[in-house]
């Protein structure tokens with residue numbers, strides 16, 4: 441089957457967990473304009489579906505995502521009609537920035553299940569998710585340096601916040617491959633697990649998050665992100681505002697009632 445007739449993004453549902461799989465394995469799931477469009481639809485559908493309480497993003501085949509498809513005519517150098525340099529900043533504005541913001545505004549937790557290499561914007565997409573679980577055979581590559589670009593899709597924002605300036609610059613300037621185990625040791629990702637237990641670990645974690653008060657989890661993401669830009673007093677104030685909102689929700693009442701009654705809680709807010 442030609443790529444034009446294959447789904448560039450696959451979606452599956454298991455209980456309250458929606459999995460989105462990037463599906464261009466022959467090109468290591470690198471991004472084309474068409475895959476960006478399909479992915480945007482998949483994210484929007486998951487956001488709108490109250491039956492989705494956790495989202496998993498992964499890749500088909502041996503890679504998570506190799507970033508921008510460098511063979512895509514949209515980014516080919518000097519492919520403009522008049523031979524002028526192609527402005528790849530347009531691709532960032534049109535596709536990568538909305539994708540990064542979409543991930544950060546999802547009403548449910550988002551897990552990057554990094555099954556193989558994550559390079560360039562593929563690494564940024566993974567790191568922009570709420571939790572990164574990587575197979576031990578996976579790796580992270582800031583490939584931008586090798587083609588004369590800066591880390592994008594949130595890379596310049598994420599890297600120093602995750603691993604500090606020294607590590608961020610070391611990774612971004614060398615473009616060296618960072619194995620998943622080293623990524624965990626550096627604090628770049630949440631967890632590296634053996635390949636044999638990777639699928640189970642992802643499924644168990646996703647089901648666990650889906651059963652939690654996901655409205656509170658999404659608010660936790662927003663509060664932590666906001667606190668990165670705030671002083672201590674501002675962050676304390678912001679926490680209070682979130683607690684005012686969340687304490688009026690079903691899930692808070694249910695969580696406390698279940699605790700007092702020594703029974704499992706059943707959360708439903710989103």
Ligand code: T3D
Pocket residue numbers: 466467468470506507508509510511515528531557559560561562581583584587589592
């Ligand atoms: O225009 C812009 O660039 C703006 C947007 C920027 C955002 C970015 O993401 S910039 C960074 C773009 N990504 C890269 O530079 C990574 C390029 N890929 C690699 O360095 C290597 O493929 C990997 C280190 C990721 C994996 O290496 P390896 O040896 O395991 O696999 P391979 O043999 O290199 O790749 C397998 C196939 O996938 C191969 O195709 P073939 O020869 O079998 O037909 C290769 O060409 C293809 N492939 C891998 N990455 C890309 C790709 N095709 C198009 N674009 C890719 N990014």
